[in-house]
Amino acid sequence: MEQRTIVTALLLCGILFLINPAESQALQVNSTDSSTVSVSISSVTNVNIDPNALSYSGCTPGADCVNTSESSKFFAMQIENIGSHNITHAWFNVSQPTARPFGTGLATSFDAGNFVVLQNESGDYTAPAGGSLDFLWVDALEYNETRNLVYLTDPDGVIPPRLDRYMIGRFHNASYEYYWMLQNGTGGLCNTSDTKLYIGITPHTKTLQGSIDFSVAGNRQLVTLTTDGGQGWAVGAIAGTGGANTRLGPYCVAANSACSKVRIYRWNMEAPGATNAACTQALYFxxxxxxxQSRYTTAPFxxxxxxVVNIRIxxxxxxYEGSVTQGTLTVIVNDA
Structure with a gap:
């Protein structure tokens, strides 16, 4: 079959030659002259991300919503340097809810940007396990619980926890929920360098109680936070807590002065404390x-x-059921 194809092509070439032999002959040239063309490109730093919209439906509480639930089956986003200048840094930011969204009876109290988790194209190079564990929050904002959790024991051995001493909350990591307790520091504030954040080692799930007794050192990870100057937050880092299949992290964590919010982030280098020496687990993309700070890929871009970055929700x-508030994922670059 291959020989027959080649022969046919040769025959066709021959026929074309016979029909229009002038095409194979050089044109007569009597004189030539040339003009030079010079072009100078201005220095422009510019970036583009595609797709520019993602739409997920049928997502289940307590689970990752993947590309099979996305309207166009997108599983990743492509970031292109469409400027003329090398990019030195790239990182991400997301929208967040303006108040505690749970218990409002409104899906719109939630912000889709707060659900975004990203994975390096080849997986997070520091992650000891693959799959969903490599998908980490850009910058998730958690609020403290509005009422006490009566089954928790605080680090002082008091059940339920003393809310005048500890603020309690949880990291909502899909079906794995990690309880945390925030102990205020100097002046009753949580943005001081003596603020302590306790995080349960074992997650709470539908079938597992998880780490609920924080008076036992083996049940908790202690992060002593460091104040981040004028930003009003204190920051620290967790290399990863939980078992081989239920790991939380690696992340940086930050608490606000009022002890009412905790941010947990991997990919937002503009988050409070991201460039602080105490934050060792945030990454530039x-x-x-x-x-x-570490980086996934090395400049220049x-x-x-x-x-490419992989994405899940x-x-x-x-x-609450229904459509949550539309969020945004922003890629930010500079040449610094």
Whole structure:
């Protein structure tokens, strides 16, 4: 079959030659002259992300919503350097709810940006396990519980916890919920360097009680936070807590002065304390080798090239039915 194809092509070439032999002959040239063409490109730093919209439906509380639930089956986003200048840093930001969304009876109290988890194209290089554990929050905002959890024991051995001493909450990591207790520091504030954040080692699930007795050192991870100057937050880091299949992290964590909010982030280098020395687990998506923070890929991010990031939606338990408030995922770059 291959020989027959080649022969046919040769025959066709021959026929074309016979029909129009002038096409194979050089044109007569009597004289030539040339003009030079010079072009100078201005320095422009610009980036594009596609797709520019994602729409998920049929998502279940307590689970990751993946590309099979996305209207176009998108599983990743492509970031392109469409400018003319090398990009040194790239990171992400997301929208967040303006108040505690749970228990309002409104799906719109939740912000879809707060559900976004991302994974490096080849998986998070620090993660000891693959799959969903490599998908980490850009910057998730958690609020403290509005009422006490009567089955928890605080680090002082008091059940239920003393709310004048500890604020309690949970990291809503899909079906794995990690309880946390925030002990205020100097002046009753939680943005001081003596603020303590306790995180349960074992998650609470539909079938497992998890770490609920924080008076036992083996049940908790203690993070002593460091004040972040004028931003009004204190920051620390968790390398990862939980078992091989239920790991939370690696992340940086930050608490606000009023002890009412805790942020847990991996990919937002503009989050409070992200560039603080105490935050060792936040990543630039693209970063320079001289950065004290880690990076997934090394700069420069050249014009005309692209990077890929995988995306999922991590839905907590207790999200009210219906359409949540549309969120945003923003990629930010600089040449610094």
């Amino acid at each position: 693209v970063g320079a080798t001289t950065d004290t 050249l014009p005309g090239t692209s990077r 991590r839905v907590p338990f207790g999200v």
